[in-house]
Amino acid sequence: MPEAVHVGSGKVREIFALDDERLLLVASDRISVFDVVLPTEVPDKGRVLTGLSGFWFVRTRHICPNHLLALRPDGRSTEVQRLEMLPIECVVRGYLAGSGWKDYQRTGATSGHVLPEGLRESERLPEPIFTPATKATEGHDENITREQAAELVGPDVLAELEQLSVALYRFGADHAAARGIILADTKFELGFDDQRRLVLADEVMTPDSSRFWPVDGYEPGRSQPSFDKQPVRDYTEALGWDKAYPGPELPPEVVDGTRASYIDAFERITGVGFDRYVEDPAVLLR
Numbered sequence: 103m104p105e106a107v108h109v110g111s112g113k114v115r116e117i118f119a120l121d122d123e124r125l126l127l128v129a130s131d132r133i134s135v136f137d138v139v140l141p142t143e144v145p146d147k148g149r150v151l152t153g154l155s156g157f158w159f160v161r162t163r164h165i166c167p168n169h170l171l172a173l174r175p176d177g178r179s180t181e182v183q184r185l186e187m188l189p190i191e192c193v194v195r196g197y198l199a200g201s202g203w204k205d206y207q208r209t210g211a212t213s214g215h216v217l218p219e220g221l222r223e224s225e226r227l228p229e230p231i232f233t234p235a236t237k238a239t240e241g242h243d244e245n246i247t248r249e250q251a252a253e254l255v256g257p258d259v260l261a262e263l264e265q266l267s268v269a270l271y272r273f274g275a276d277h278a279a280a281r282g283i284i285l286a287d288t289k290f291e292l293g294f295d296d297q298r299r300l301v302l303a304d305e306v307m308t309p310d311s312s313r314f315w316p317v318d319g320y321e322p323g324r325s326q327p328s329f330d331k332q333p334v335r336d337y338t339e340a341l342g343w344d345k346a347y348p349g350p351e352l353p354p355e356v357v358d359g360t361r362a363s364y365i366d367a368f369e370r371i372t373g374v375g376f377d378r379y380v381e382d383p384a385v386l387l388r
């Protein structure tokens with residue numbers, strides 16, 4: 103793409119500059135599991151993630167403006183408004199999992215939210231909580247207290263981020279629950295536009311930025327299977343892989359099962375057939 107300058111890579115996405123005001127985000131079909139990108143791709147995964155983000159961007163405009171300018175006909179790339187990104191991740195948790203569960207077991211709290219006693223792993227929280235995290239360039243994001251977050255963005259911006267993030271999560275979790283998917287937690291990234299307004303950016307409520315669990319079989323007291331990546335986790339664990347680079351190749355039946363799970367999540371949440379989306383991605387934005 104000669105008109106675009108590559109400016110960054112994530113584990114599974116690439117970012118290009120189109121001009122001073124616009125970026126191009128491209129979602130590949132790469133998949134990471136236990137933080138390692140595997141050598142085998144899952145066809146259409148990038149389209150699923152791009153379509154889901156686009157769906158949420160259009161449907162959450164009443165809560166918060168966002169960076170989306172255009173969804174490209176390939177279904178896996180978006181043109182977005184270039185922002186001054188904030189240095190924190192806006193995590194919202196409706197259920198107790200991952201680092202939130204670890205913090206709670208150690209201290210009874212996470213990011214300064216003191217939680218009721220006796221909660222079990224994966225249990226639904228009385229109310230969704232905002233648990234900001236730092237952005238690690240290498241390795242894992244680290245949960246921070248609201249005092250630390252306020253030092254990074256200022257108390258007024260932090261209060262606004264919390265209110266927006268919780269409102270976005272409630273909207274997404276309610277929508278997903280009605281379609282058989284628990285949105286256990288999710289991570290938002292926001293930035294300032296040229297008028298210092300807060301704008302929602304990056305990817306939104308996708309399986310790569312969130313925990314999606316099937317409602318069927320949900321049971322607190324244990325970790326929950328991932329809606330999308332469980333076939334890959336099960337296969338790689340059964341191999342006895344040590345979760346270090348490089349990861350194993352995936353056999354075709356694991357690739358097919360994983361692809362089907364991503365497409366199932368896409369179709370449940372958007373209500374649009376995936377084949378229709380591939381034909382004309384703009385169907386999602388209507």
Ligand code: Q0Z
Pocket residue numbers: 110111112115116117125127128169182183184185186187293303304
């Ligand atoms: C997002 C990332 C990706 C690698 C920068 N609208 C924006 N304005 C300015 N910066 C960004 C955005 Cl979305 C921005 N990232 C995360 C995305 C590949 C890293 F696709 N980095």
